[in-house]
Amino acid sequence: MADAKSISQSIAAPSPTTRADGFGGFLQIRRPKLRVTSEFDSVTSVFLHKVSCKLLDKLPKLKLTFHNDSKGQVSVPQVSFVSKFFSMHYDVEESDALLKTSFEVASGFQVRAAHQVKAQQGEVSMVADLAGPAYTVELSSAVPSVGLPRATFKVPIGEISLEEKDDDEAEEQKKTLGVSGILKGHILNGVCTAQYNEDTMNLRYAYKDEQMTFIPSLSLPSNALSCVFKRRFSSSDKLSYSYYFDTDNWNAVYKHTVGKDYKFKAGYDSEVRLGWASIWVGDEEGKAKTAPMKMKVQLMLQVPQDNIKSSALMFRVKKRWDI
Template structure:
């Protein structure tokens, strides 16, 4: 017969419990930023008209704190040109051109809750610009002061409000003529069930009215003092069919575009431009304004047929392919 153990009960319980787990160690963030291998993303695009390839290689660095991108053009003769190296982050971006041996540096950050600073500098030209943007208490109101570097004259001032913006800027036309103050601005608001807009730039006023409902859009426009008049007309027949028409009264030039959407990734467009006397038709495989990564097989394709009115024999079929 076994005798009962003389050890206390707490001692026996401690023998059956697993040993305590060691305290968790904090990961060393710095080595992970160096040793982790970034994932490369390669995008290639071919244009049959210029017969060149556009390549872009990008990757994210430092746990997505920055992005490195290399882009260049490759001809059918395997000649590389227009290289561009860019390093971008939330507050700083550097674009370097190896052929020009020049860099463009941009920076932006918040100085306070409602104050934002941004700057740009061209290393080779030794020119830049600094700007300070202040957001006021009411939403939609802001004041921006910007000045070139080296400093020349008064800073450029822009006042933004919900219905537009006004810009005051000094401009020097000739050395002997004193600098004058230019006022440019945009003003827009609801008028007659539509939206009216006035653009004043370089002493030219452009008045534009836009009416739009579920099936019809009408956009007349007049420029002063040139009195140039034009209008655009858009008609949607179904959810898939749409016709756009533009006419210029001064030159009697006009253009028309018909668009048929099969679904999100297939679109057909055809049009004519009287100024260049050219008819064309194009077919998009992949969303026209979307990215290649959202298209089927991560590839966008555009086929375009151009037919000159004066010389039909010189018609050309072109295509563009963008693969990611």
């Protein structure tokens, strides 16, 4: 049996493994994981590469993007640093940077600012909650200032913006008040939207249920009327049709999906007299991270109606690696 002295020494003196693990764990610095994404479009024959990593326990993100052609030449390199309150986008070729910041001064009061270094121009915005997040007012001003700030009022049914503009039609230079905005409301089991901008009004009504979507739209004062009709035959088959009354142009698209990662689409556009069909591997609207093997592929065949011999087969590939 071991005596008391040996037992006390074994308890007091940590083992080499314990000491190394504790000290090594304190100084251990893990290499940030790299995410590399490459895209290729057969139309331009140019690769787009993105390399990014998250630093300091995943708080800020560092990203490098650049293009690469068939000759191996690198172009349009850009470096970005993005964090919660500050971001910088640096254009290497232009030696120019776009700086952005956003922070909350007090509860319900936020300040946003952007600055283009080379042009020495930017914008400062202040957003304040009036009666909760659904009711806000935003004041935006260019830097250096050229007039009164733009005011935007947001409510649950839409928003309206007031901005000072130059009157180009006046003989003498003077300022006018420009108004733009959008309003939404529920009418007849659908959503009616009125959008106004620079003397142009767009009226849109959207009705949607489990099987059908109907969207007529009217632009004023041009009186351009269009209509979109969508019919869902099953959970995987859908047909959409659009018609423009002012030009008599129309287009139709049929879509068949298998799960969320495989999609077949075919359509025709009367304006350019072109028929096409495409196959997607990977969610068309999603990211490569969620696609099988972290890769998205699109194959598209375009067949001009006037010259079938000039048909073209195009493809796009996007692949992601986590290193």
